[in-house]
Amino acid sequence: MNELYESNVKKAVDNNIAWCQLVSAAHGKESFTTDKVWGLRAVAPPYYPELITSSRVTIEEDIVEFLKLDHVGSIKDSYATLHLEPFGFQMLFEAEWIYSPSVSEKETGPYEWKLVRTKEEFERWTKETGLENSIPTSLLGGPEMRMYFLNCPNGCAGFIANKAADVVGISNVFSRGMDEINLWRTIPHVVSKEYPGVHMVGYEHGDLLSAARSSGWTSMGALRVWIKSR
Numbered sequence: 001m002n003e004l005y006e007s008n009v010k011k012a013v014d015n016n017i018a019w020c021q022l023v024s025a026a027h028g029k030e031s032f033t034t035d036k037v038w039g040l041r042a043v044a045p046p047y048y049p050e051l052i053t054s055s056r057v058t059i060e061e062d063i064v065e066f067l068k069l070d071h072v073g074s075i076k077d078s079y080a081t082l083h084l085e086p087f088g089f090q091m092l093f094e095a096e097w098i099y100s101p102s103v104s105e106k107e108t109g110p111y112e113w114k115l116v117r118t119k120e121e122f123e124r125w126t127k128e129t130g131l132e133n134s135i136p137t138s139l140l141g142g143p144e145m146r147m148y149f150l151n152c153p154n155g156c157a158g159f160i161a162n163k164a165a166d167v168v169g170i171s172n173v174f175s176r177g178m179d180e181i182n183l184w185r186t187i188p189h190v191v192s193k194e195y196p197g198v199h200m201v202g203y204e205h206g207d208l209l210s211a212a213r214s215s216g217w218t219s220m221g222a223l224r225v226w227i228k229s230r
Contacts, residue, residue, distance in 0.1 A: 006056075009220045011165045012097045012201035013078045017052050018164035019171060020076075022144055024048060026136040036062045042071055046134045049074040049225065056081065073228045080222035089226040095205035097220040098212050100188045102197050113190050116140065116147040116158075125149050125158055129174050135160075146194055152178050161191050161200075168195050170202035180211035 017038045021031050023045055030041045036058040039051040050072040051063060056079045066072055067087045075084065080094065116125050122140045125147055126132045139145050146161040155177025162169045168191055175183050191200055203223055204212050213219060 008099050009097055011167045013054060014165035015167050015169040015201055017054060019162045019169055020048055020052060023135060026138050039066055049076040052076040053078045075226040077224040077226060080224045084226045088229050090229045092225045092227045093205050094222055094224045095203045096209055096222055097203045098217045099220050100200045100217045102199055103188045103192045113148050113150045116149050128156060129172055148190060157183050159187060163195060168198050168200045170200055173208060181215045184212040184215035184217060
């Protein structure tokens with residue numbers, strides 16, 4: 001496997017773990033880390049996992065002791081290598097890690113993106129995405145996160161950027177009336193203004209993945225999210 005490619009996947013995984021830890025800590029959740037897994041000692045915030053594998057060589061035996069814990073209901077299988085059905089889990093979805101280099105041209109298109117700075121702007125952003133109970137207000141204005149919002153003629157759009165592991169992670173991308181391919185084409189320009197020279201990573205599936213790839217983002221490999229079977 002290409003060394004640069006593998007390095008970018010690892011950065012994407014580590015960046016995502018850093019983001020999940022940041023959100024979880026803001027909820028007062030205690031975390032732990034081993035050489036092959038990151039996890040929480042309590043139920044995760046809404047839409048976040050209790051366990052994330054952090055190494056390509058993680059196998060089922062490395063996490064089996066954690067699977068027995070009552071609070072573990074969701075697992076992010078960062079390299080799509082695990083088979084967790086025998087442990088009472090089912091795959092929720094498969095996604096792909098994606099990558100974009102930093103851009104030198106800072107044009108952002110016909111719309112003016114803005115950083116979310118006030119509590120009112122934050123509340124509107126989280127309401128648009130259904131994340132009112134997921135992302136705490138205490139993260140607003142912190143050094144680790146930038147939350148972007150765009151009013152456009154037919155609706156709105158937004159995303160979160162977090163800098164960790166020498167990359168900027170892009171997450172919680174949404175669009176209400178803005179063409180999604182144009183949205184993903186715009187994101188590197190917006191982020192490069194704030195973080196010049198820093199590459200971008202993230203993961204998506206479904207229509208947003210198709211839009212990201214059509215706009216020039218590169219797929220780097222699969223991941224899976226598992227949930228405990230009901």
